[in-house]
Amino acid sequence: MSTSLDGARPAFLLFRVVQDGDRGAVRAFLDRLSPSTVEKRYLQRSLRLTGPAGDREVNRLVGRHEPRRVVVLALDGTDVRGIGEFFDESLGRADLGLVVEDGYQGRGIGRALLRRLEKLALNRGIRAFTGDMAYGNVGAAGLLRGAGRPLQTRVGSGGVQFTLVLQA
Numbered sequence: 001m002s003t004s005l006d007g008a009r010p011a012f013l014l015f016r017v018v019q020d021g022d023r024g025a026v027r028a029f030l031d032r033l034s035p036s037t038v039e040k041r042y043l044q045r046s047l048r049l050t051g052p053a054g055d056r057e058v059n060r061l062v063g064r065h066e067p068r069r070v071v072v073l074a075l076d077g078t079d080v081r082g083i084g085e086f087f088d089e090s091l092g093r094a095d096l097g098l099v100v101e102d103g104y105q106g107r108g109i110g111r112a113l114l115r116r117l118e119k120l121a122l123n124r125g126i127r128a129f130t131g132d133m134a135y136g137n138v139g140a141a142g143l144l145r146g147a148g149r150p151l152q153t154r155v156g157s158g159g160v161q162f163t164l165v166l167q168a
């Protein structure tokens with residue numbers, strides 16, 4: 001799966017499901033994320049993905065073979081530029097998570113990852129993505145709103161809960 005991204009550098013990224021050998025590249029990607037991007041993705045203010053928390057996150061993404069979790073990487077050569085994932089929670093719903101490296105945000109990588117995840121999810125019979133985002137996360141809100149699918153949002157105590165309908 002190769003994709004050309006308008007105006008982006010690099011011009012071609014490969015999108016594929018994570019593999020065992022990706023551990024080092026995923027670790028390096030997590031190390032490069034700014035605290036603000038980490039907070040937006042994980043909704044935890046003081047989380048740092050260096051050290052043991054980063055090791056645990058690499059294990060969650062790469063190490064454990066959890067059949068209900070699908071993790072897709074956006075690869076620029078051997079470097080990871082973005083990670084999208086969903087966790088099949090059954091009853092046709094899956095929890096969605098996306099993160100793109102700071103210097104590569106706003107270049108279409110998040111949208112391309114979401115499209116891959118939608119396809120994989122629909123193939124598994126998943127009919128909606130759900131998740132949480134922080135108040136004022138304009139990037140995530142714009143990405144979901146622009147997906148061309150019905151989007152429901154509900155303001156909760158810790159942020160905004162969303163449901164992106166893939167198939168009615």
Ligand SMILES: CC(C)(COP(=O)(O)OP(=O)(O)OC[C@H]1O[C@@H](n2cnc3c(N)ncnc32)[C@H](O)[C@@H]1OP(=O)(O)O)[C@@H](O)C(=O)NCCC(=O)NCCS
Pocket residue numbers: 037040041096097098099100101104105106107108109110111112131132133137138139140141142143144146
């Ligand atoms: C949210 C995120 C995954 C989007 O990925 P991205 O590669 O930056 O987004 P894209 O370039 O594909 O943009 C897709 C759409 O998102 C919106 N968007 C992205 N960045 C934006 C920004 N800074 N301001 C406003 N809208 C933005 C736009 O609507 C854009 O569509 P358009 O280019 O047609 O206008 C990425 O910004 C990110 O990693 N953010 C931090 C982590 C996070 O918030 N994760 C989501 C919670 S699960």
